Amino acid sequence: MIRLQKFLANAGVASRRGAEKIIAEGRVSVNDQIIREMGVQIDENYDVVKLDGEIIKHAEKKVYIMLNKPVGFITTVSDDKGRPTVMELVSDISSRIYPVGRLDYDTEGLLLLTNDGDLTFRITHPKHDIAKTYVAEVTGDVSMDTIIQLRRGVMLDGQKTSPAEVEVVGATQYGTKIEITIHEGRNRQVRRMFEALGCVVKKLKRTKEAGLTLGHLPVGKWRKLSESEVNMLKKIEAVSSSKSKSVISQGRKSVKPFSRNTNRKNTPKRGR
Ligand code: URA
Numbered sequence: 001m002i003r004l005q006k007f008l009a010n011a012g013v014a015s016r017r018g019a020e021k022i023i024a025e026g027r028v029s030v031n032d033q034i035i036r037e038m039g040v041q042i043d044e045n046y047d048v049v050k051l052d053g054e055i056i057k058h059a060e061k062k063v064y065i066m067l068n069k070p071v072g073f074i075t076t077v078s079d080d081k082g083r084p085t086v087m088e089l090v091s092d093i094s095s096r097i098y099p100v101g102r103l104d105y106d107t108e109g110l111l112l113l114t115n116d117g118d119l120t121f122r123i124t125h126p127k128h129d130i131a132k133t134y135v136a137e138v139t140g141d142v143s144m145d146t147i148i149q150l151r152r153g154v155m156l157d158g159q160k161t162s163p164a165e166v167e168v169v170g171a172t173q174y175g176t177k178i179e180i181t182i183h184e185g186r187n188r189q190v191r192r193m194f195e196a197l198g199c200v201v202k203k204l205k206r207t208k209e210a211g212l213t214l215g216h217l218p219v220g221k222w223r224k225l226s227e228s229e230v231n232m233l234k235k236i237e238a239v240s241s242s243k244s245k246s247v248i249s250q251g252r253k254s255v256k257p258f259s260r261n262t263n264r265k266n267t268p269k270r271g272r
């Protein structure tokens with residue numbers, strides 16, 4: 001149950017004080033009964049509230065969560081082929097949330113889910129240049145020449161990928177561990193960038209997106225974003241429209257010439 005004036009304010013109809021005024025003016029009805037007194041409680045799920053005869057929809061509380069998606073789940077709300085979807089991993093959230101963008105079936109890592117359509121639009125719209133960081137485990141050794149080509153851009157579908165930040169961060173049983181930050185969201189982009197240069201990605205994990213970091217969240221688990229994380233995401237529009245770069249776009253670096261100590265072949269740098 002919620003007070004009528006709070007319901008109207010939450011729905012964006014007016015401020016709390018403004019809502020009291022329009023109630024007093026007799027413009028608001030609950031289940032077709034005009035209400036003029038303050039303090040009436042309504043049930044948002046059952047009562048029909050109208051302002052000047054128009055139904056006011058209740059504003060659903062916004063939910064923002066981060067999931068560490070395991071391999072073997074698809075990032076859709078449902079799947080006609082019956083494959084497991086990420087929604088099965090967040091079934092204890094009652095709001096109708098959905099994934100923000102995509103992570104491939106065979107990719108692990110940071111996936112946002114929300115019921116905030118505006119935020120989803122801002123994060124997924126190409127013009128916002130949102131930075132996404134992945135750690136790729138690639139077979140064999142990766143030459144400095146390959147790293148430089150990844151940084152400068154690789155031709156995919158006749159179009160060069162935009163500059164990326166790329167570093168060797170370690171070695172694995174398969175070969176080389178590489179951290180790559182891209183600013184686009186083309187289909188299977190990271191895998192295809194490596195493939196185009198003759199490298200096979202054995203494992204791919206997204207570790208950062210839009211200034212958020214996966215941290216130590218276990219695979220298959222989720223957590224609500226903190227207030228400061230949500231506030232940071234809400235700044236995306238302001239950041240992009242002022243054309244400045246921030247933590248969200250991670251201050252895309254220009255492609256720097258490689259330094260002497262990174263110009264060695266097959267020498268993974270550990271513990272970045
Ligand atoms: N790039 C890929 O290749 N796969 C993903 O899931 C995300 C980025």
